[in-house]
Amino acid sequence: MIWSYIPANAALIRQLTIENAVLGIVPAVLGLIIAVPVGIACVRWGWLYPPVLSSTSVLYALPSLALFIVLIPYTGLTDTTVIIPLTLFSLCVLVPNVVDGLRSVPEPVRQAATAMGFGALRRLVQVELPLAIPVIIAGLRVATVSSISLASVGQLIGVSSLGYLFIDGLQRDFPTELYVGFVMVIILALAADLVLVLARRLLTPWQRRDARAELRVSVRPGTLGEGVVR
Amino acid sequence: MPRVTQRRIARTRITQHGIAPSRTKHFRSRLLLTRGAVLGVTLATGLTLAACGSTSKSSNPLKPAGAKGSVVVGSANFPEDELLAQIYTDALQAKGVKVTTKFNIGAREAYYPQIVSGTITILPEYNGALLTTSVDKNSTAASTDQVNAELRAKLPPSLEILNSSSAQDKDSVTVTSATASKYHLTAISDLAPNAKKLVIGGPPEFRTRADGLVGLKKIYGLTFSKFQPLDEAGPITVSALKTGRVQAADLFTTDPSILINHFVVLQDPKHLFAAQNVTPLVYKKGVNSTIIGTLNAISAKLTTEGLLQLDKLIGVNKENYTTVAKNWLTQNGLS
Amino acid sequence: MSFLSFAWNWLRAAHQWQGSDGIPVRILEHLGYSGLSLLIAALIALPLGVAIGHSGRGAFLVVNLANAWRSIPTLGLLVLMAVLLGFSALSWLIPLVVLAIPPILVNAYEGVLGVDRDLKDAARGMGMTPWQILLKVEVPVASPLIVLGLRTAAIFVVATATIAAEIGLGGLGRYIIDGLASQIYPEVAGGAALVALLALAVQVAFVLIRRVVVPVGLRMRARSS
Numbered sequence: 001m002i003w004s005y006i007p008a009n010a011a012l013i014r015q016l017t018i019e020n021a022v023l024g025i026v027p028a029v030l031g032l033i034i035a036v037p038v039g040i041a042c043v044r045w046g047w048l049y050p051p052v053l054s055s056t057s058v059l060y061a062l063p064s065l066a067l068f069i070v071l072i073p074y075t076g077l078t079d080t081t082v083i084i085p086l087t088l089f090s091l092c093v094l095v096p097n098v099v100d101g102l103r104s105v106p107e108p109v110r111q112a113a114t115a116m117g118f119g120a121l122r123r124l125v126q127v128e129l130p131l132a133i134p135v136i137i138a139g140l141r142v143a144t145v146s147s148i149s150l151a152s153v154g155q156l157i158g159v160s161s162l163g164y165l166f167i168d169g170l171q172r173d174f175p176t177e178l179y180v181g182f183v184m185v186i187i188l189a190l191a192a193d194l195v196l197v198l199a200r201r202l203l204t205p206w207q208r209r210d211a212r213a214e215l216r217v218s219v220r221p222g223t224l225g226e227g228v229v230r
Numbered sequence: 231m232p233r234v235t236q237r238r239i240a241r242t243r244i245t246q247h248g249i250a251p252s253r254t255k256h257f258r259s260r261l262l263l264t265r266g267a268v269l270g271v272t273l274a275t276g277l278t279l280a281a282c283g284s285t286s287k288s289s290n291p292l293k294p295a296g297a298k299g300s301v302v303v304g305s306a307n308f309p310e311d312e313l314l315a316q317i318y319t320d321a322l323q324a325k326g327v328k329v330t331t332k333f334n335i336g337a338r339e340a341y342y343p344q345i346v347s348g349t350i351t352i353l354p355e356y357n358g359a360l361l362t363t364s365v366d367k368n369s370t371a372a373s374t375d376q377v378n379a380e381l382r383a384k385l386p387p388s389l390e391i392l393n394s395s396s397a398q399d400k401d402s403v404t405v406t407s408a409t410a411s412k413y414h415l416t417a418i419s420d421l422a423p424n425a426k427k428l429v430i431g432g433p434p435e436f437r438t439r440a441d442g443l444v445g446l447k448k449i450y451g452l453t454f455s456k457f458q459p460l461d462e463a464g465p466i467t468v469s470a471l472k473t474g475r476v477q478a479a480d481l482f483t484t485d486p487s488i489l490i491n492h493f494v495v496l497q498d499p500k501h502l503f504a505a506q507n508v509t510p511l512v513y514k515k516g517v518n519s520t521i522i523g524t525l526n527a528i529s530a531k532l533t534t535e536g537l538l539q540l541d542k543l544i545g546v547n548k549e550n551y552t553t554v555a556k557n558w559l560t561q562n563g564l565s
Numbered sequence: 566m567s568f569l570s571f572a573w574n575w576l577r578a579a580h581q582w583q584g585s586d587g588i589p590v591r592i593l594e595h596l597g598y599s600g601l602s603l604l605i606a607a608l609i610a611l612p613l614g615v616a617i618g619h620s621g622r623g624a625f626l627v628v629n630l631a632n633a634w635r636s637i638p639t640l641g642l643l644v645l646m647a648v649l650l651g652f653s654a655l656s657w658l659i660p661l662v663v664l665a666i667p668p669i670l671v672n673a674y675e676g677v678l679g680v681d682r683d684l685k686d687a688a689r690g691m692g693m694t695p696w697q698i699l700l701k702v703e704v705p706v707a708s709p710l711i712v713l714g715l716r717t718a719a720i721f722v723v724a725t726a727t728i729a730a731e732i733g734l735g736g737l738g739r740y741i742i743d744g745l746a747s748q749i750y751p752e753v754a755g756g757a758a759l760v761a762l763l764a765l766a767v768q769v770a771f772v773l774i775r776r777v778v779v780p781v782g783l784r785m786r787a788r789s790s
Contacts, residue, residue, distance in 0.1 A: 008550050061764045063724035065741060069757035070568045072750070073291040145635045152638045153728060156745070158336065166644045168334065170732075172309050173465035174548055175648055182641040189636030291571075291750050339748035434746035456585055459743055460652065460733045469651025470733070 020161040024148030031090025039098025056092035082154035090143035097139030101132025137200040148189040304350035305333040308462045314354035316555040351516035358504030367440035372501035394507035395532035399484040410494040417497040425452040431476035434459040531562040575755035595736035606665030614673025634667035647732035665718040672714025676707025716771040
């Protein structure tokens with residue numbers, strides 16, 4: 001391990017980390033933006049959910065590299081080619097979580113809201129979605145961590161990220177560079193994870209913190225018996 | 231009370247008494263399944279049709295469209311070329327030229343089209359490899375002069391080569407000393423009787439290159455039992471050769487690993503690998519006399535021994551490209 | 566030209582199906598690497614997950630494992646092993662097994678943990694020994710999640726085996742990596758199409774496995790819930 005590598009290449013490492021962060025966070029956010037309306041629609045019109053779930057299951061099984069390749073004729077060797085498949089993967093994780101989250105709102109609570117005079121939209125925004133936040137954020141954590149990690153595979157089609165350190169480290173037979181890249185990806189992913197955990201605590205002050213409940217919430221069988229631990 | 235609330239309360243009563251929902255549950259799930267299947271098929275068809283949609287881009291999607299701009303120095307995907315590109319970059323910046331870099335693009339198949347179109351302006355190239363890989367697969371030029379003459383004649387009009395240095399780094403067919411003594415190998419032609427039993431390794435593009443597997447068959451008549459794709463003459467290739475997973479491999483002749491591991495570089499009497507001098511390749515419209523002068527000055531100072539030393543610094547000592555480049559330029563009075 | 570037309574033209578050529586670089590060979594290689602890794606991972610992770618779930622402890626560990634393993638960069642792990650261990654089987658086997666263990670372990674844990682206490686009490690009341698309760702009640706009831714864990718691990722193993730071509734491994738990833746190196750997009754497209762089809766076929770296989778392994782009653786309960 002050649003420690004002097006790190007200060008000597010700090011600028012490069014920082015730049016690659018930022019690129020990797022963007023390639024990881026943008027898909028998760030886009031996935032969330034798309035998943036919330038899709039999830040709400042699946043709850044409102046229940047017959048939508050099984051085909052949506054089937055499609056996302058099919059999509060999730062495909063290797064990321066294959067999806068990058070599929071997009072090359074349309075989006076070239078650009079960031080977009082990496083962001084679109086990662087967004088789709090995020091969708092696969094987030095839609096079941098949004099649906100589960102909304103469905104897990106207890107019926108008495110919904111009825112209480114109705115009794116207080118809330119219309120459907122107001123009930124959705126002020127009651128159901130906030131209560132669904134823990135489950136949605138659990139899915140967002142999975143989506144963000146996975147996207148950050150998978151973004152490094154984009155280096156194989158030349159899309160710059162921390163994956164550059166892997167390829168260069170291989171070419172130079174340089175374990176130090178590989179360790180740095182490896183550790184930076186994990187640090188970046190876990191940092192994003194931590195931010196989301198804090199966000200959840202901020203947004204749901206009524207929740208008691210409980211490790212067992214956290215596991216329940218992140219490993220949650222969906223309606224077709226599918227878990228979210230993918 | 232409003233009718234909406236009336237309906238809601240009515241629905242709640244039904245749920246409480248467990249009438250409507252449970253009886254229709256079975257029917258509803260069947261309906262769900264059928265509707266689900268129809269929607270699933272529609273979605274799948276839709277996605278497939280989308281994937282069938284064509285684009286109006288170039289016929290090879292891996293080649294990006296050209297974009298002109300400032301002076302761009304590019305490099306191939308192996309350390310020595312990246313170091314040379316760094317040397318070019320630093321020398322040009324010292325002369326006040328504004329440079330952007332695009333290192334580690336890929337093998338020549340990936341970056342050559344980019345310099346032809348002007349997306350890249352300058353590349354540290356190896357004249358013989360450039361000639362046989364990308365310019366004229368059937369060329370039989372062997373010496374530096376022959377290779378450069380053919381390049382000047384056959385390069386596309388947008389490109390030209392500057393002065394070659396005396397430094398050469400060639401592809402090779404390399405074996406372990408054990409293999410060399412076992413099969414009595416000093417030259418590539420000596421592989422003929424045993425090639426069918428041997429596995430040869432190299433970078434993935436070796437399989438299709440004229441100065442690769444294709445040339446070994448055409449010029450030396452060799453057919454190996456298997457081609458094992460490895461990395462760009464890097465640690466995986468060295469490991470595969472050392473452990474005997476491949477019996478012969480394409481290593482670059484200035485690779486320090488050859489001396490360290492006592493590998494034997496087989497001689498090449500039929501000139502499968504032509505002279506491979508480090509030669510700047512430039513996009514004519516992107517360079518001026520300052521740039522040309524700087525690059526030629528670098529070529530004048532570069533020797534094979536010097537290149538070997540540089541490779542040792544970045545390959546064995548793991549020093550930074552930028553540090554090594556700056557030091558070399560200072561030592562040779564070019565900074 | 567679209568992705569599908571590139572892929573189709575490449576797949577149609579007869580010579581792709583012959584020889585040591587041919588499609589059948591690469592498919593078998595890919596299945597071999599994936600299957601072996603999955604098997605080893607299952608042998609390690611299943612007993613471990615069932616044991617931890619049975620004991621009811623270790624929630625903290627499992628939660629963090631579930632989150633942390635997703636952050637591991639697969640390309641980075643493969644390249645690291647290749648540089649440290651050279652061109653050997655362990656260079657790809659270790660990363661594939663390491664990536665397959667967490668989903669199997671976490672899902673087995675969650676499956677066994679979630680077994681109804683009443684079921685276990687009833688079994689104890691019927692006179693079953695602790696081992697019998699484990700093997701005849703807890704594991705079968707946990708089987709949907711266990712199969713799900715294996716299926717999830719299979720997704721990752723097939724995908725990572727594709728990337729492993731970068732460190733010299735065979736399998737369908739070879740077409741993608743070799744095609745990218747030689748800039749032959751039809752080969753890249755063909756490889757990507759085959760990998761996608763293989764991944765889907767593996768998923769279908771697991772649906773069938775689920776049908777065989779998971780007791781009928783549990784399957785129906787899952788469907789109607």
